[in-house]
Amino acid sequence: MIIAEQKPIPEIAAQVRQCQKVLVLGCGGCVTVCQAGGEKEAEILASALRLMGAREGWDTAFDSMAITRQCDPEYLDGIARKVTEYDAILSLGCGVGVNYLAEHFPRTWVVPGLNTKGAGATLEAGVWEERCLACGDCILHLTGGICPLTRCSKSLLNGPCGGSQAGKCEISPDVACGWQLIYDRLRQLDRLDLLLEIRDPKDWSRTHDGGLRRVVKEEARL
Numbered sequence: 340m341i342i343a344e345q346k347p348i349p350e351i352a353a354q355v356r357q358c359q360k361v362l363v364l365g366c367g368g369c370v371t372v373c374q375a376g377g378e379k380e381a382e383i384l385a386s387a388l389r390l391m392g393a394r395e396g397w398d399t400a401f402d403s404m405a406i407t408r409q410c411d412p413e414y415l416d417g418i419a420r421k422v423t424e425y426d427a428i429l430s431l432g433c434g435v436g437v438n439y440l441a442e443h444f445p446r447t448w449v450v451p452g453l454n455t456k457g458a459g460a461t462l463e464a465g466v467w468e469e470r471c472l473a474c475g476d477c478i479l480h481l482t483g484g485i486c487p488l489t490r491c492s493k494s495l496l497n498g499p500c501g502g503s504q505a506g507k508c509e510i511s512p513d514v515a516c517g518w519q520l521i522y523d524r525l526r527q528l529d530r531l532d533l534l535l536e537i538r539d540p541k542d543w544s545r546t547h548d549g550g551l552r553r554v555v556k557e558e559a560r561l
């Protein structure tokens with residue numbers, strides 16, 4: 340899922356305090372799971388902004404609601420009429436949601452309430468961590484299912500670098516060395532042979548460096 344966290348409230352307030360009426364719009368997808376931008380968070384944020392406005396003397400009105408997904412046109416069409424009542428949408432979707440709302444409602448000012456952190460997984464209750472950079476050319480079959488682009492701080496394809504110390508990355512003793520993790524896993528699986536081959540430089544044109552990426556599934560098209 341996409342993982343994200345809320346921006347500091349003063350930063351959010353600075354984006355909307357000139358507006359008359361703002362819709363704080365949550366998303367029922369990934370950001371609900373990581374407790375950053377669901378219906379509950381939208382409601383709490385709207386209340387916090389109302390209080391801040393009352394305390395600081397600006398009188399923006401805030402409503403809140405959530406839709407199933409901000410990245411699907413059918414759900415955006417469902418709020419098209421409601422959106423005309425507001426001069427801004429404060430989106431609690433990930434960056435995709437904010438982009439897509441702005442595309443869908445060209446006459447409405449759309450601002451982000453979250454910082455999108457990447458594609459990640461739940462480690463434990465309340466803790467989410469990235470696991471994939473969406474490189475567009477997955478090589479996990481070569482690395483025991485551990486992504487060197489995400490887990491190695493230098494995204495090395497042939498690691499480790501010379502800075503790995505006692506299984507930790509040289510950037511911090513709190514960060515596991517991604518290549519140590521890969522080595523340990525391949526060793527456990529008796530596949531250290533995979534480390535004997537030098538990997539070629541990655542074809543970054545399959546990432547955003549090659550322009551906007553698009554996925555098309557012909558049989559799903561109408």
Ligand code: SF4
Binds near residue numbers: 479
């Ligand atoms: S190799 Fe690419 S697609 Fe696979 S997990 Fe890593 S970043 Fe994601």
Ligand code: SF4
Binds near residue numbers: 491500503519
């Ligand atoms: S210490 Fe390990 S994780 Fe850190 S940059 Fe070097 S190889 Fe990558």
